[in-house]
Amino acid sequence: MSAMPTITYNFGYLDEQTKRMIRRAILKAIAIPGYQVPFASREMPMPYGWGTGGVQVTAAILGPDDILKVIDQGSDDTTNAVAIRSFFAATAGVRTTTRTKEATIIQTRHRVPETKLGPEQILVYQVPIPEPLRFLEPRETETRTLHALADYGLMHVKLYEDIARHGHIATTYAYPVMVAGRYVTDPSPIPKFDNPKLDDCPALQLFGAGREQRIYAIPPHTRVVSLDFEDHPFRVQRFDRPCALCGAEDVYLDEVILDDRGGRMFVCSDTDHCDQRRAAGHAGTMAPQGAPKGTSKP
Amino acid sequence: MNPNDMSADDVGANDMSADEPPLLSARGLTKYYGARAGCLDVDLDVYPGEVLAIVGESGSGKSTLLALLATELAPSAGTVGYRMAGDALTDLATLPEADRRRLLRTEWGFVRQNAEQGLRMAVSAGGNVGERLMAIGWRNYGAIRAEAGDWLGRVEIADDRIDDDPRGFSGGMRQRLQIARNLVTRPRLVFMDEPTGGLDVSVQARLLDLIRSLVADLGAAVIIVTHDLAVARLLSHRIMVMRHGRVIETGLTDQVLDDPREPYTQLLVASVLAA
Numbered sequence: 069m070s071a072m073p074t075i076t077y078n079f080g081y082l083d084e085q086t087k088r089m090i091r092r093a094i095l096k097a098i099a100i101p102g103y104q105v106p107f108a109s110r111e112m113p114m115p116y117g118w119g120t121g122g123v124q125v126t127a128a129i130l131g132p133d134d135i136l137k138v139i140d141q142g143s144d145d146t147t148n149a150v151a152i153r154s155f156f157a158a159t160a161g162v163r164t165t166t167r168t169k170e171a172t173i174i175q176t177r178h179r180v181p182e183t184k185l186g187p188e189q190i191l192v193y194q195v196p197i198p199e200p201l202r203f204l205e206p207r208e209t210e211t212r213t214l215h216a217l218a219d220y221g222l223m224h225v226k227l228y229e230d231i232a233r234h235g236h237i238a239t240t241y242a243y244p245v246m247v248a249g250r251y252v253t254d255p256s257p258i259p260k261f262d263n264p265k266l267d268d269c270p271a272l273q274l275f276g277a278g279r280e281q282r283i284y285a286i287p288p289h290t291r292v293v294s295l296d297f298e299d300h301p302f303r304v305q306r307f308d309r310p311c312a313l314c315g316a317e318d319v320y321l322d323e324v325i326l327d328d329r330g331g332r333m334f335v336c337s338d339t340d341h342c343d344q345r346r347a348a349g350h351a352g353t354m355a356p357q358g359a360p361k362g363t364s365k366p
Numbered sequence: 367m368n369p370n371d372m373s374a375d376d377v378g379a380n381d382m383s384a385d386e387p388p389l390l391s392a393r394g395l396t397k398y399y400g401a402r403a404g405c406l407d408v409d410l411d412v413y414p415g416e417v418l419a420i421v422g423e424s425g426s427g428k429s430t431l432l433a434l435l436a437t438e439l440a441p442s443a444g445t446v447g448y449r450m451a452g453d454a455l456t457d458l459a460t461l462p463e464a465d466r467r468r469l470l471r472t473e474w475g476f477v478r479q480n481a482e483q484g485l486r487m488a489v490s491a492g493g494n495v496g497e498r499l500m501a502i503g504w505r506n507y508g509a510i511r512a513e514a515g516d517w518l519g520r521v522e523i524a525d526d527r528i529d530d531d532p533r534g535f536s537g538g539m540r541q542r543l544q545i546a547r548n549l550v551t552r553p554r555l556v557f558m559d560e561p562t563g564g565l566d567v568s569v570q571a572r573l574l575d576l577i578r579s580l581v582a583d584l585g586a587a588v589i590i591v592t593h594d595l596a597v598a599r600l601l602s603h604r605i606m607v608m609r610h611g612r613v614i615e616t617g618l619t620d621q622v623l624d625d626p627r628e629p630y631t632q633l634l635v636a637s638v639l640a641a
């Protein structure tokens with residue numbers, strides 16, 4: 069990248085020893101699905117909250133032949149996504165893409181792509197708070213014990229409180245899941261709409277929390293169940309209209325404000341998915357005439 | 367009824383047949399805090415359905431003994447055995463942590479003087495009572511809520527408070543909530559450490575009355591720590607008097623309080639009567 073000064077970085081910025089340490093944590097995480105493995109998080113040239121956990125995981129698994137995609141809230145174009153993508157283009161010289169199908173590694177914040185992932189792909193999540201029990205039990209020693217003993221009554225207390233207060237389970241992001249029937253896990257702040265995609269997913273899913281120094285994993289084809297009650301079963305959000313640009317009905321939509329007179333539209337949060345559909349000829353009620361260009365959000 | 371008119375013998379649930387083995391059994395129980403003795407060489411048996419009071423002045427080791435019995439503290443010496451439902455006496459020191467915790471949230475309860483330690487203050491009353499049910503696998507919201515509501519009724523908390531959290535409750539209500547939270551799984555053994563401490567006298571009397579009838583209904587055994595001999599007289603069948611970490615006198619509550627043998631117990635009883 070021309071904007072970067074001519075310093076030679078080790079491939080992927082991190083030194084090889086650090087990468088080995090992170091890979092060991094990743095292997096352990098894969099061996100114990102949903103279990104939070106501590107690792108010695110390194111300083112990265114970006115602030116916490118910018119996905120330093122995800123960046124370190126990506127750096128540790130990235131090879132020269134990989135093709136990297138980075139999304140933030142479903143979009144490839146946010147400052148955060150662009151920064152991380154150019155970071156790896158500069159420090160590893162890898163190819164990048166915005167196309168889900170092309171990518172071998174997808175680093176994400178807050179979304180799972182709509183396009184079904186395959187066995188040759190790895191999804192890396194940026195995680196702010198890895199501990200699903202944290203808000204109920206602030207003591208780290210105690211949450212560790214609760215996980216060790218699979219003592220998860222507390223998790224349902226949280227859902228109970230939701231229903232008692234709102235009449236339904238009001239948790240819509242970071243909705244807790246049970247991984248492989250053993251560990252209750254925070255899927256990171258993805259909308260619960262995406263939770264079903266974690267279940268039996270052919271791709272490897274890795275989760276990195278930089279500030280909290282934890283890595284966890286959902287190996288391919290692992291059972292992932294969203295917690296619920298028999299009489300208040302888990303349900304994903306429904307949208308009462310299709311994407312205004314591509315007409316997709318079964319996707320997660322973002323609200324886009326069009327003007328200051330209350331004009332707005334609902335469009336795919338996953339910009340690549342929207343682009344691909346429009347390129348294939350699908351159109352929504354507000355689709356511009358002619359072939360779509362690269363970006364989709366007006 | 368006025369709780370002060372009755373003694374615990376009037377309560378029907380106490381059916382201590384001589385051949386029934388103890389539920390909890392401690393031998394040589396000793397705890398040192400550094401060089402200071404918290405509790406020394408205590409032997410104790412608690413039988414199913416029995417209410418045992420541990421009395422003594424401040425610093426005599428009551429809370430230490432209770433914490434040892436409830437496995438919240440590890441003893442410096444001695445053992446605690448517990449008879450699981452339909453099982454032989456198990457040395458609690460050998461119990462795996464997972465089993466110990468299951469015990470704590472199913473067959474046992476612990477009611478603390480300080481309700482903040484025994485409740486989740488940011489969780490609604492219904493959630494506080496429902497927690498144990500969820501911990502043992504209840505997964506039907508309606509059923510959990512109905513059971514929690516039933517128990518709130520039993521401890522005389524109005525059903526329109528079910529979604530309020532205990533931060534807005536009075537001291538007496540918090541203790542009643544704590545009791546409901548503990549009794550909802552119908553424990554066989556309940557530990558109580560000064561459950562009426564710090565409450566107004568009238569609130570205390572009502573709470574004691576409630577505790578007495580609830581444990582009698584459940585047939586639960588209770589080990590209650592108190593420095594208040596009137597509480598011991600009202601609730602307990604048997605009493606243990608502690609001094610300087612040791613048990614110095616033990617027997618049926620009325621016998622010990624009406625006719626204490628040890629000079630120290632005599633002093634204790636006399637000072638209460640004078641008070």
Ligand SMILES: Nc1ncnc2c1ncn2[C@@H]1O[C@H](COP(=O)(O)OP(=O)(O)OP(=O)(O)O)[C@@H](O)[C@H]1O
Nearest residue numbers: 399402403404423424425426427428429430431593
């Ligand atoms: N955590 C501790 N560290 C050191 N010493 C302790 C600790 N807890 C209790 N002790 C000491 O052990 C002795 C017994 O204390 P304990 O709290 O068991 O008495 P108690 O009978 O419950 O008193 P109180 O009626 O005031 O609650 C006291 O001398 C006390 O100072």
Ligand SMILES: [Mg+2]
Nearest residue numbers: 428429430559
């Ligand atoms: Mg005490």
